Amino acid sequence: MVMDKPKPGECTKEEEAEQVKAQWEPKDDKTLDKLKQAIVTGPILKRPNPKRRFYLKTDWSSNAMGAVLLQADTTEEAEESMRKEIEGGKCEFNKSMSKLRLRPIAFISRICKGKECDYHSFVGEAATGRWAMKKFQQWLIGKEFTWITDCSGLTKFFQGE
Known part of the structure; x- marks a missing residue:
């Protein structure tokens, strides 16, 4: 169409x-x-397992922000990838062609308001991350989790590159 x-x-x-x-x-x-x-x-949404690592994927545009809280499936490949990441390796779940799968637990989104529409991309992505972490704090607080963003500036900042 x-x-x-x-x-x-x-x-x-x-x-x-x-x-x-x-x-x-x-x-x-x-x-x-x-x-x-x-x-x-x-199943569209997976039930959260508080004993497993969480993944928070966020995205921002000048119109809206959104996030999804995820957990890895229980395949051997996913378990191995999580183990490597916990030991300091890179997150392999963000590869679009990977066989590794993250299953959604919850989705959130909202329209940008006021000055949020005029943010520079990395500021908008950071604001979206902060907003999503606050919304999902019941699952994330006090635990290590992985934040997945398509903003190369933030990714490099947090990876220390």
Whole structure:
């Protein structure tokens, strides 16, 4: 489905609905059905295990901030990766092509407000990390955890590079 101008939010809801309806194709029905099936099958969220390491993945844009609290699955590969990380190695869970999997426990997001919309990217990413750590403090306080961010400046700062 390809949307032409005007973009969502630049027209009324009725006009937007008509645009979608006019451009909706049979393949879009299949995609929607796959999405519905994925949502209703299998566990979406994992129950937290306070004895296992937590991972906090955050992201910021000038519009919104979001975070997900995760824990590794219980495969041998995941256990080995966690052991290496605890011993000072790099986090291997952030590799997109890795077979290692982190399972979500909770998701949070919110719209940026006020001056947050004008932050420089690393300040916004840091603010998102602080906000997420506060929201998930019941799980993170007093424990070592891994913060995963796509902000290279913060990553290098915390890795001491």
